[in-house]
Amino acid sequence: MSLFFNKVTIIGVGLIGGSLARVMKAQKICGEIHGAGRGRETLEEAIRLGVIDHMGRGPAHAVEHADLVVLATPVGTFASLVREIAPHLKNGAILTDVGSVKGGLVRIIEGLLPPGARFVPGHPIAGREKHGVGAASEDLFRGAKCIITPTEKTDVNALEAVTALWTAAGMNVVIMDPEQHDHIFAAVSHLPHAAAYAMVSTVAEFSSGADNYTTFSGAGFRDFTRIAASSPEMWRDICLLNGKNIVEMIEQYQFALNRIKKAVKHNDGRKLEELFRSASDVRRGMQ
Amino acid sequence: MSLFFNKVTIIGVGLIGGSLARVMKAQKICGEIHGAGRGRETLEEAIRLGVIDHMGRGPAHAVEHADLVVLATPVGTFASLVREIAPHLKNGAILTDVGSVKGGLVRIIEGLLPPGARFVPGHPIAGREKHGVGAASEDLFRGAKCIITPTEKTDVNALEAVTALWTAAGMNVVIMDPEQHDHIFAAVSHLPHAAAYAMVSTVAEFSSGADNYTTFSGAGFRDFTRIAASSPEMWRDICLLNGKNIVEMIEQYQFALNRIKKAVKHNDGRKLEELFRSASDVRRGMQ
Numbered sequence: 297m298s299l300f301f302n303k304v305t306i307i308g309v310g311l312i313g314g315s316l317a318r319v320m321k322a323q324k325i326c327g328e329i330h331g332a333g334r335g336r337e338t339l340e341e342a343i344r345l346g347v348i349d350h351m352g353r354g355p356a357h358a359v360e361h362a363d364l365v366v367l368a369t370p371v372g373t374f375a376s377l378v379r380e381i382a383p384h385l386k387n388g389a390i391l392t393d394v395g396s397v398k399g400g401l402v403r404i405i406e407g408l409l410p411p412g413a414r415f416v417p418g419h420p421i422a423g424r425e426k427h428g429v430g431a432a433s434e435d436l437f438r439g440a441k442c443i444i445t446p447t448e449k450t451d452v453n454a455l456e457a458v459t460a461l462w463t464a465a466g467m468n469v470v471i472m473d474p475e476q477h478d479h480i481f482a483a484v485s486h487l488p489h490a491a492a493y494a495m496v497s498t499v500a501e502f503s504s505g506a507d508n509y510t511t512f513s514g515a516g517f518r519d520f521t522r523i524a525a526s527s528p529e530m531w532r533d534i535c536l537l538n539g540k541n542i543v544e545m546i547e548q549y550q551f552a553l554n555r556i557k558k559a560v561k562h563n564d565g566r567k568l569e570e571l572f573r574s575a576s577d578v579r580r581g582m583q
Numbered sequence: 584m585s586l587f588f589n590k591v592t593i594i595g596v597g598l599i600g601g602s603l604a605r606v607m608k609a610q611k612i613c614g615e616i617h618g619a620g621r622g623r624e625t626l627e628e629a630i631r632l633g634v635i636d637h638m639g640r641g642p643a644h645a646v647e648h649a650d651l652v653v654l655a656t657p658v659g660t661f662a663s664l665v666r667e668i669a670p671h672l673k674n675g676a677i678l679t680d681v682g683s684v685k686g687g688l689v690r691i692i693e694g695l696l697p698p699g700a701r702f703v704p705g706h707p708i709a710g711r712e713k714h715g716v717g718a719a720s721e722d723l724f725r726g727a728k729c730i731i732t733p734t735e736k737t738d739v740n741a742l743e744a745v746t747a748l749w750t751a752a753g754m755n756v757v758i759m760d761p762e763q764h765d766h767i768f769a770a771v772s773h774l775p776h777a778a779a780y781a782m783v784s785t786v787a788e789f790s791s792g793a794d795n796y797t798t799f800s801g802a803g804f805r806d807f808t809r810i811a812a813s814s815p816e817m818w819r820d821i822c823l824l825n826g827k828n829i830v831e832m833i834e835q836y837q838f839a840l841n842r843i844k845k846a847v848k849h850n851d852g853r854k855l856e857e858l859f860r861s862a863s864d865v866r867r868g869m870q
Contacts, residue, residue, distance in 0.1 A: 421801050441799065483786045484800040488807040491782060494839035496862040498832065499770045503865075510869055512728065513771040514708050516810040520775040523803040524866040528859035532852050539847045545785065546844045550837055552781035557833045560826045565819050572815035575783040578790075579811040582797055 299460045301390075302327040305362040307355050307377060309333055309342040312394050312422055313368030314432025317347045319465040322434045332358035333369065342429045356384045364457075367393035372533025374401060378408045387412035390454045392461075394420055396481060397537040398445045398474035406449055414454035417474060419443040419481075420467060438466035445474040482541030487549060489531050490542065492524040586747045588677075589614040592649040594642050594664060596620055596629040599681050599709055600655030601719025604634045606752045609721045619645035620656065629716045643671045651744075654680035659820025661688060665695045674699035677741045679748075681707055683768060684824040685732045685761035693736055701741035704761060706730040706768075707754060725753030732761040769828035774836060776818050777829065779811040 304320060306313040309331040320326045331339045331348035332355045339351040352358025359365050359381045367374055374395060385391065391413055395401065402417045409415055420442040442462040446455050459469050472480075499517070503509045510517075535542050559567040591607060593600040596618040607613045618626045618635035619642040626638040639645025646652050646668045654661055661682060672678065678700055682688065689704045696702055707729040729749040733742050746756050759767075786804070790796045797804075822829050846854040 421799070443799075479789075480794075480796050480799050483789050483796050484804045487785070488782060488804050490843050491778065491840065492803075492807060492866075493859050493862040494836060494843055495775060495778060496866050497839045497842075497858065498774070498836045500862070500865045501835065502766075502770050507767075509767050509770050510865065512708070512730075512767050513869070516779075517771045517775050518869070519806045519809050520779060521866050521869075522806050524862050526863065528856050528863050531859050532856040535843075535847050535855055536850060536852055539850065542847055543844055546840055546847075548788065549781060549785045550840055552784045553778070553833055553837055555784075556777050556781055556822075557830055560822050560829055560833075563823060563826065565823055568822055569815050569819040571784065572780050572818050575780040575787070575811050576813065576815050578787045578797065579779075579783050579808050582800070582805070582808075 299325050299457060299464065300327075301325065301363040303330065303362045304328070304364045304366070305330045305332060305352070305358045306348065306366045306368055307332045307358070307381075308367065308369030309338060309348055309429050310368065311427055311429070311431050311436070312420065313366060314342060314347045314429035315422070315434065315436035316366060316368070316394070316465065317342075318432055318434040319437070320461075321346075323464050325461065325464060326364070330358045330362065338429055345429065345432075347429055347432055355381050359384050359389070361386055362389055365389060365391045367391070367395065370527070370530045370533060371395040371397050371401065371537060372529065375404055375408070378405050382408050382410055382413070385410065385413040388414065390414050390416060390457060392416045392418050392458050394418060396485065397478060397534055398443075399478035399538065401537050402445060402447060402474040406447065414451040416450060416454050416458040417445045417447075418458060418462065419445070419477065420462060420465070435466070437462070440467055442467035442469050443477055444469055444471050445477045446471065447474060478538050479541050482538055482545045486534055486538055486542050487545040489523050489526060490535065490546060491549065492521045493531070496521050496524045586612050586744060586751065587614075588612065588650040590617065590649045591615070591651045591653070592617045592619060592639070592645045593635065593653045593655055594619045594645070594668075595654065595656030596625060596635055596716050597655065598714055598716070598718050598723070599707065600653060601629060601634045601716035602709070602721065602723035603653060603655070603681070603752065604629075605719055605721040606724070607748075608633075610751050612748065612751060613651070617645045617649065625716055632716065632719075634716055634719055642668050646671050646676070648673055649676055652676060652678045654678070654682065657814070657817045657820060658682035658684045658688065658824060659816065662691055662695070665692050669695050669697055669700070672697065672700040675701065677701050677703060677744060679703045679705050679745050681705060683772065684765060684821055685730075686765035686825065688824050689732060689734060689761040693734065701738040703737060703741050703745040704732045705745055705749065706732070706764065707749060707752070722753070724749070727754055729754035729756050730764055731756055731758050732764050733758065734761060765825050766828050769825055769832045773821055773825055773829050774832040776810050776813060777822065777833060778836065779808045780818070783808050783811045
């Protein structure tokens, strides 16, 4: 099967959307790329950088005649965006996304689409240290995992095409169901973000006036809380969309903290070392 | 005042002890440096690298005639080490340490020393990404903070000498009392370590068999949990020595997590964004 899309529309031309555009251009996977999104300046920059070819008058207009539409805006915008573009998708168009929540959101999007549109939910686990289309690179995805979460409604050919697309970007595609995705990412991504926000708040509460505790933080605290600098709106939306799993994970985490607290309170060095050692072994095994 | 020690003894010639030795040699602050510690091989390596000049037959022997003795082993060993070396310290000797717990431990050490020995508790906040004497560098401390926590018993001249030593190493010396130190570091260092161990345990519990959740972790989780690879024994001892403050911080942290959990449970986007935004603002302000 040769992978080629005549017209591609990317909604949200930031780091992820822009990098995917660069992959498609570099590998001649597409004819022309249209961009859409809230920021006119971002789109103009994307054209200037050669990341996209055209900018539409809005998402609905931009997706007309597109063979592939990629949602690369924050997940909180997906439902209303799909509602807006759904009537304008051509018959047979493939719609995919790069959102970090699947589960119920996938079912909502499926419910909004006309019968001829083919949705393939995706989640490339790409580095997000940098932001914006200026940092977009065809190498961003190389070697990382991309989770694709088809449902019983997913068109097999569309699934194959999206799999081929991310494979072309250098990613290792993993297929799983949307609910399993959300449980896993509640644990490895959403919980750590919530925990980092909570940690910064905790320390900030002791940091009034001259006694600013954060000025004494070392590399550990900085590493630990780096993700707390992430966009509050984006993480608000992720937490709301994956609420049930996140509540479960926070509770599990509080339980693990309780075990440590109890061992400290009881001055139980043996237990404490055991708790730390098992975690330390897992973490060392990760790299 | 010219800063010079005829004989210096460093107990625990790892990254910190070794780097301090390199500073003293580079700046000709000392005559000869003796090393002591549990690992014979480490000491032999330190001699081969020119970090120290001699290795003693044990701490008690090594500290004889020393003008400056530096405790650079894990804090859990301090009390028994001081008990062992106390009778061998020469009159007027300065004893200092690099431990990350002060508070009650400082009082314990003071209680163990003979009247002629002058203890100055210190805590250089140095990067600990690398380990061992092989990574020791005279530049390790440059630009970072060193906390010195004198008590009403601390000799003023000894305090001045230790302050001058860390200043010579390029550190910004901050003076505070031992109890305040332990409250601050429970927040910015000890709590994050406990939290990272708890986080890894939480995720590991969902990682049985083929479904290893940790294999899906991105840069956020890895940053967040890097410190969980630290030595379990060392952190056990720190938690036990600073137990009261750490229990307080874990409780504050659980309280902050509860606020987030509650907002997620109640689908309260406004509250969630407010919680995330205030933390995000603090974190962004930190660099």
